Amino acid sequence: MKKFTRDETVKILHESSIAYREKLAGRVFAVIYQDSSAGAGTAWKRIVFSESNFAHLTGVCYAEQVTPKVFFQMCCNNRLSPTKVRFRKDGVTHLKLAVLSYLAEVLYHKFWIGISLHNDVYINADYFVGDTKNRLSLGIHQTGNKDVPVSLKNQSVRDNVDVLRKVYAVYSKRVGTKEAWACVYVDEKIVHEINQDLLPQDIRDAMK
Template identity: 30%
Template structure:
């Protein structure tokens, strides 16, 4: 499906509202099962990260673009959709982004297959349509790109996520479980020792 500017605008503004509710200023602790055992990463979302996932091209700063979305003031004239179809592909899956870390998902290291992607790993849904790329950060990792693609084509090995916990960026510990794999109990997860002081369930 090819979206016109009005349709694109509606998708972007609606997703921004959900992004604010579900992701903005929140950190997520993703615990997963790898070949090396139980591992984890911490990923954080800020308002300035939203623009990169829309694929829109704009002269506005990432922060201003997001603010105009939230205030309902973003206009079709504020952005362009690239001619290569990159934005179109992202818009197809953009509405799923705010729900990604609240549902069953997978994680895997990015396969550097010659495609220029500034991502270290991807988290993707099990419907094989949505993959969000992250880069390693000093304290927490951060999202840098969005793909309408099966994560198993972008990463290897692709690992099963066991549980996801959430906190506000300025909180000292993770206390909210947003996803738990079937058959597991949050209080009995075999988490690494270094997480004991940061995870309260």
């Protein structure tokens, strides 16, 4: 396992936060996927990303007492002090840093989704998504009418879910807006298998 220096960590946090802000923060994603347990073979999840989610996904502790949102803004503005960066003693911080740069793109390319095996008692994730290159797993927790990211692991999603499910397509829009869903990923080989009757009307409209 590579151990990052504090200067390397600040650089990773800055570059990853910029990508996170551009691709994920303030956006809701509708992930449509193949699921034989859903009867007609189609299911979907709604995942919401906020600026405040970023800090927890990094595994970094910061010496200053700042809120997760302020920490994210400091990362974006490259205002973190390397001397105030702290690493977890169990090595988890370095594992997260190793894949943090891939996080912003995970929903924009081919990836897998699956129900959590709950094989890590410290992670309260209901399901995971992960890239097909087996670099990372992003844990998602279902809360109320939205799902939010709660964990980032330097581990194949295969090791964290019951069954790998193929993703048909992903649609996204800004949280709190009336803009239409925009397609950000589609698997052209299997998208024709979607049972649109199981999807919300607004997403069905976007697929026309």
